[in-house]
Amino acid sequence: MTAFVDIKDVSLTYKGAAGGVHALDGLDLSLQKGEFAAVVGPSGCGKSSLMKLVTGLLPPDRGSIEIDGTAVRGPVKMAGMAFQNPNLLPWRRVIDNVLLPLEIVEPHRSRFRAEKARYREEARALLATVGLDGFGDRYPWELSGGMQQRVSLCRALIHHPALLMLDEPFAALDAFTREELWCVLRDLWQKIGFTVILVTHDLREATFLADKIHVMSARPGRLVMTRPIDFPRPRPIELCFDPAFTDIVHALRAKIGEVRKA
Numbered sequence: 488m489t490a491f492v493d494i495k496d497v498s499l500t501y502k503g504a505a506g507g508v509h510a511l512d513g514l515d516l517s518l519q520k521g522e523f524a525a526v527v528g529p530s531g532c533g534k535s536s537l538m539k540l541v542t543g544l545l546p547p548d549r550g551s552i553e554i555d556g557t558a559v560r561g562p563v564k565m566a567g568m569a570f571q572n573p574n575l576l577p578w579r580r581v582i583d584n585v586l587l588p589l590e591i592v593e594p595h596r597s598r599f600r601a602e603k604a605r606y607r608e609e610a611r612a613l614l615a616t617v618g619l620d621g622f623g624d625r626y627p628w629e630l631s632g633g634m635q636q637r638v639s640l641c642r643a644l645i646h647h648p649a650l651l652m653l654d655e656p657f658a659a660l661d662a663f664t665r666e667e668l669w670c671v672l673r674d675l676w677q678k679i680g681f682t683v684i685l686v687t688h689d690l691r692e693a694t695f696l697a698d699k700i701h702v703m704s705a706r707p708g709r710l711v712m713t714r715p716i717d718f719p720r721p722r723p724i725e726l727c728f729d730p731a732f733t734d735i736v737h738a739l740r741a742k743i744g745e746v747r748k749a
């Protein structure tokens with residue numbers, strides 16, 4: 488089967504006055520359409536750099552990245568993104584934050600004015616899906632951190648991206664809110680069926696959500712292990728207390744400890 492995301496032999500060095508930083512070295516990674524992949528590894532191993540390459544924000548020095556058979560050569564329109572900081576615009580209401588990509592990304596951009604009512608309806612429906620029914624007219628600063636991150640997920644998904652790129656989206660949340668948001672993401676993914684690359688330091692998060700966990704080496708980052716996660720879906724949050732789940736988390740932790748020292 489051909490891969491939906493195909494990353495082959497990718498290397499990246501940041502050039503700077505004080506010398507280069509070799510961030511990635513010969514990294515290979517591929518995902519099938521609809522797959523949920525998590526990328527974990529020691530701090531500074533190049534996970535965020537990988538996200539920038541896949542979304543076309545940076546070109547690699549070597550290697551190739553293809554999404555749905557097309558080489559990435561600039562910012563990728565079919566990707567939605569969310570980060571640790573929800574980055575909502577404080578002067579825009581929640582619904583207008585969610586609608587932002589539609590004002591920028593074609594073909595929505597040219598239709599936006601004429602079809603605004605339909606788009607607003609879609610945004611309200613998406614907000615309801617993540618438990619924010621009735622919050623569309625609030626401002627971001629009226630919402631908790633977890634609610635803001637729900638809005639950020641809606642903004643990432645409003646233009647129906649085939650690929651969702653998440654860079655530690657729940658890292659700043661408390662443990663309970665984080666688990667709630669895992670379930671929100673689980674349900675959105677199951678309902679809509681996009682492909683996901685999730686960068687995270689949280690090995691429980693990766694094990695709960697992903698179909699496959701990719702472990703990167705210390706910098707310069709390359710792939711050192713891929714661990715398929717076969718727990719049946721839909722996965723209940725209680726799975727996190729299952730000994731088989733904990734064994735996987737421990738094995739991942741041991742592997743990362745090993746590559747940090749190598």
Ligand SMILES: Nc1ncnc2c1ncn2[C@@H]1O[C@H](COP(=O)(O)OP(=O)(O)OP(=O)(O)O)[C@@H](O)[C@H]1O
Pocket residue numbers: 501502503508509510529530531532533534535536537706
């Ligand atoms: N714009 C940049 N210019 C120079 N060096 C950079 C730049 N961005 C990242 N780096 C360096 O590249 C390496 C990889 O960084 P990156 O942010 O991709 O790692 P990471 O795995 O996401 O880190 P963390 O887990 O701590 O978030 C680090 O050594 C970092 O200092």
